[in-house]
Every structure is written in structure tokens, then in C-alpha cells.
Amino acid sequence: MSLYESIVNKKDRISLIGLGYVGMPIAVAFAKKADVIGFDVNEQKIDCYKRGIDPTKEVGNKIIEETTVDFTSDETRLREARFHIVAVPTPVKEDHTPDLAPLKNASSTLGRNLIKGSLVVFESTVYPGVTEDVCIPILERESGLKCGVDFKVGYSPERINPGDKIHRLETIIKVVAGQDEETLDIVAKVYELVVEAGVYKAASIKVAEAAKVIENSQRDINIAFMNELSIIFNKLGIDTKSVLEAAGTKWNFLNFTPGLVGGHCIGVDPYYLTYKAEQMGYHSQIILAGRKINDDMGKYVAESTVKEMIKVNKQINGAKVAIFGVTFKENCPDVRNTKVVDIIKELKEFGVDSKVVDPEADKEDLWREYKLKLCELKDIKEMDAVIFAVPHDEFKTIQLEEIKMMYSRNRYVNFESMNESAAASEFNINRDDCILIDLKGMFNIKEARNAGFVYWRL
Known part of the structure; x- marks a missing residue:
């Protein structure tokens, strides 16, 4: 009986090492077809899963409660x-070089517990060669087994998009690779159990590794182009979103928009490819140029905010700015490598105090990674500027009238002493110092300006 048949007949089990935004949905999907062990070194995370709590919000508490995944931190x-x-x-280190420590540690842990006849598939995004040159030697050293004889290795790059309820594991074509044809066949068949969109058999492990790392590099470069256009058009006094809407009427115009590029993929993966290129004696030009533009966007947004404040004679040192959204993308609790933090840091350099509101963000991760605390919406008062950095669905219900009540007003009028009709009249008075920074264009530019906002967006 082949390993695939043993899995289908539940004679053998599948293990998932790493139960984060990628690993946990994979474990849950396979648990519908096979016996699955879900392993993570984070005991607190395992405890959450056992109690039916999904801290990633990728599949939801109900599914975690019902899944048959056997969660454990016992290696x-x-x-x-x-x-x-x-x-x-x-991830990458401070100097933007690959940090393979998590992958090496996982390989060591698995190696210590690897048995003969096993097949190991790596999903982590890496530069070409890591699986065979880094991971396999660790597995062999820790297990005392020989790759190709006692165990086999494959690679299948993750393509899960955190927070995306449409493009899921089951609906995205899965690239698979193996060290030989037999391994490739088994890996393909196992993934076909859960991937409805089907699999694509890559020519080799290195090809699959390269395919993954260029997917996000391509997107990074395209967004960098949009960000550069935004900088140019802002200098020209042209609204970038309006330009892109006009250009988008052509059938082959690519639908990219400017914005902050963070997270654990797009803001990281290009550095893996350029690192390997440097090792081979080639210095990347386009990829690194795009990375520099995107890495600097947080600073650019902060500086643009300060400039808008100066235009309306606001005092910068001691000013207060509300920032809506701190995760690396909308409708997702993940704060890893979020570029919103760059805005906060740069504003602090100017003496500006930032108050962050985010109903989606993981509070514990935010504090652990950046020492930032979240505020409630009711705490946002007497602001000098408001920045909508991440377009969470929950923010889309906020009206311009509500935003206007968040600014400093005490030197104009005491709202507490006014009746409702008087307060409404006050709102209708166009004011020229309510600065609204709308990074992703959530609000209508004409409506915002007609309502008296000093409105700026990428």
C-alpha cells in the first residue's frame, strides 16, 4: 500500500508543523479527508485551538471547534x-537578509522525530535551493536517516491570502514538486484531496521555490510603480485615484493601486530572491528599487500629513493624530511587518502623538512586536488629523459627520452646551483645518472636501 493510500485509508497520519495563518487552514482542510496532527511550539496558541478559538480568524471559531485536528505542542x-x-x-532580519531560524528550528524538531518511510513537504517561502541545501541536511543530521533512501522531500509553496475569503487553499491551483517522480506523484495526489482547483507539477523543487518567490516580487514591483506615480501626481496636484480610474478603462491596464506594502509575504519575499542573486554575483536593480520605494512609503505618508498640518497653521510638536487600522492588510488581525508602524514612528520624530484604533488587530502581538496599545473609537477626541490607513470593512460604515466630531473644537465651540440642531449647524460650517488622510481612498474626495475636510490620499 502506497503512502497516499495509507493516508486515505487512515492507516497513516498527516502532520502540520506550524499552525499560523497558513498552517492552520491547511490542517483543518486535510482533517476533512485524513487523520491530522497539528503541531506548534506555541503552547498558548495550541491551548486556544483546543478551546475552539481561532486567533488568526482565518477559518473561525466554529470550524476550529468542529475540526478533528489533533492539536499538540508535544513534538x-x-x-x-x-x-x-x-x-x-x-521573515527577514533588520538588514533585510533572510531569517531562516524558524525553518531551521522546525527542520530540527521534525528531524528528531522522523521515522523511516516518511515524506516531508515544505511550504515556507524561500529562495531557490533552501529546501535541498539547508533543510535536507538538517533532517538527515537530526534523524540519522538518509534522504532519498529512508525518507523523501517535496515542496509546495503556500498561496493562502490571509483575510481573503474567496482565494483559499481549496480554490487556488497548488504548485507541487518532489525530489523524484515517485515523490512528486504522492505529493500531488495528497494535495488533490483538498485542493479543488487542482495541482500543477513543477519541474523541480528549485523551480517551485523560484515560482513562489517571484509571485510576490512581481506584485511588489507593480505596487512600487503605483506608489511612485502617487508621489509624482501629488507634486503635480493631480488625484492619483482619478488617474488610475481613467487609465483603467483600457482592457490591458493592470489593476494595481498605491499603498503600504507590509506583511509576511510581499514585503519580505523579494529580499529572499535578491539575497540569493547577490550570492551569485548579481546585484538586483528593479526588485530592490521597488523595495526601497515601498519601504519608504510609511515615512512619506507621515511627512505628507505633517505638511498638510503646517498648511493650516497647526502646531506640530504635541499634535494628536488618530490612525485607523494598524494591521498589514484589511480584515485581518496580522500585524507582522505592518508599515503603519512606520507612519507612527515617523510622526513621533516630529513630536506627534498617535492614537491607534483597530478592531481587527491582535492586541497581544501588537504590544509584543511594537509596544503599541489600541484605543477605542470613543477615545478619539480633539485630534489634529485623522488617518485611515487600513480599509477594514468595519471602518466603511463610519460617516464623514462622525469623523468631523473627532477634531479639536474647544477653541471654536462647546458642543456639550449646544442642542442637537445647533450642533448640526456647526457641522455644516465648512472648516479648513480638519485634516483627513485617506490612504486607500475609502471616502469620496468631492464629498470630503465639500464637507470642509483638508483631504489627502495616495
Whole structure:
């Protein structure tokens, strides 16, 4: 009986190493077809899953409650499985070089518990060569087994888009690769159990690794172009969104928009490719140029906010700015590598105090990573500027009238002493110092300006 048949007949188990935004949805999907062990070194996370709580919000508490995944932080339980999927993060260090520590640690942990006849599939995004040159030697050293003889290795890059309820594991074509044809066939068949869109068999592990890393590099470059256009058009006094809407009427115009590029993929993966290129003696030009533009956008937004404040004679040192959204993307609790933090840091350099509102963000991660605390909407009062940085669905219900009540008013009128009709009249008075920074164009530009806002967007 083949390993695939053993899995289908529940004679063998699948293990997931790393239960974050990528690994946990994979574990839940496979648990519908096979026996699955979900392993993570984070005991607190495992405890949440066991209690039916989904801290990632990727599948929801109800599904976590109902799943048959056997969650554990006991690494010896990995010995009960023969098909292993490694889905741990691959971040970069401060100098933008690859940080392979999580992947190396996961390989060591798995290696210590690897049994003969196993197949290991890596999903983490890496530069070409990492699986074979870094991971396999660790597995061999820790297990005492020989790759290709005692165990096999494959690669299948993750394509899950955190917060996206449409493009999921099941609906995205899965690239798979194996060290030989037999391995490739097994990996393909196992993933076909859950991937409705089907699989694509890559020519080699290195090809699959390269395919993944260029997917996000391509997107990064396209967004960098939009960000550069935004900088140019702002200098020209032209609204970038209006330009893109006009250009978008052509059938082959690519639908990209300017914005902050953070997270664990697009803002990181290009550095893996350029790192490997440097090792081979080639200095990237386009990729690194795009990265520099995108990495500097937080600083650019902060400086633009300060300039708008100066235009209306606001005192900068000691000013207060409300920032709506701190996660790296909308409708997602993930704050890893969020570029909103760059805005906050730069504003602090000017002496500006930022208050952050985000109903989606993971509070514990935000404090652990950046020492930032969240505020409630009711706490946003007497602001000098308001920045909508992340377009969470929950923010889209906020009206311009509500935003206008967030600014400094005490030197104009005491609203508490006014009746409702008087307050409404006060709102209708166009004011020229209510600065609204709308990074993703959530609000209508004409309506905002007609309502008296000093309105700016990328």
C-alpha cells in the first residue's frame, strides 16, 4: 500500500508543523479527508485551538471547534505521522537578509522525530535551493536517516491570502514538486484531496521555490510603480485615484493601486530572491528599487500629513493624530511587518502623538512586536488629523459627520452646551483645518472636501 493510500485509508497520519495563518487552514482542510496532527511550539496558541478559538480568524471559531485536528505542542507526537507539511514563517532580519531560524528550528524538531518511510513537504517561502541545501541536511543530521533512501522531500509553496475569503487553499491551483517522480506523484495526489482547483507539477523543487518567490516580487514591483506615480501626481496636484480610474478603462491596464506594502509575504519575499542573486554575483536593480520605494512609503505618508498640518497653521510638536487600522492588510488581525508602524514612528520624530484604533488587530502581538496599545473609537477626541490607513470593512460604515466630531473644537465651540440642531449647524460650517488622510481612498474626495475636510490620499 502506497503512502497516499495509507493516508486515505487512515492507516497513516498527516502532520502540520506550524499552525499560523497558513498552517492552520491547511490542517483543518486535510482533517476533512485524513487523520491530522497539528503541531506548534506555541503552547498558548495550541491551548486556544483546543478551546475552539481561532486567533488568526482565518477559518473561525466554529470550524476550529468542529475540526478533528489533533492539536499538540508535544513534538514526539510527530512520530505518529509519515506525511509532514512544514508551514513556518520565513521573515527577514533588520538588514533585510533572510531569517531562516524558524525553518531551521522546525527542520530540527521534525528531524528528531522522523521515522523511516516518511515524506516531508515544505511550504515556507524561500529562495531557490533552501529546501535541498539547508533543510535536507538538517533532517538527515537530526534523524540519522538518509534522504532519498529512508525518507523523501517535496515542496509546495503556500498561496493562502490571509483575510481573503474567496482565494483559499481549496480554490487556488497548488504548485507541487518532489525530489523524484515517485515523490512528486504522492505529493500531488495528497494535495488533490483538498485542493479543488487542482495541482500543477513543477519541474523541480528549485523551480517551485523560484515560482513562489517571484509571485510576490512581481506584485511588489507593480505596487512600487503605483506608489511612485502617487508621489509624482501629488507634486503635480493631480488625484492619483482619478488617474488610475481613467487609465483603467483600457482592457490591458493592470489593476494595481498605491499603498503600504507590509506583511509576511510581499514585503519580505523579494529580499529572499535578491539575497540569493547577490550570492551569485548579481546585484538586483528593479526588485530592490521597488523595495526601497515601498519601504519608504510609511515615512512619506507621515511627512505628507505633517505638511498638510503646517498648511493650516497647526502646531506640530504635541499634535494628536488618530490612525485607523494598524494591521498589514484589511480584515485581518496580522500585524507582522505592518508599515503603519512606520507612519507612527515617523510622526513621533516630529513630536506627534498617535492614537491607534483597530478592531481587527491582535492586541497581544501588537504590544509584543511594537509596544503599541489600541484605543477605542470613543477615545478619539480633539485630534489634529485623522488617518485611515487600513480599509477594514468595519471602518466603511463610519460617516464623514462622525469623523468631523473627532477634531479639536474647544477653541471654536462647546458642543456639550449646544442642542442637537445647533450642533448640526456647526457641522455644516465648512472648516479648513480638519485634516483627513485617506490612504486607500475609502471616502469620496468631492464629498470630503465639500464637507470642509483638508483631504489627502495616495
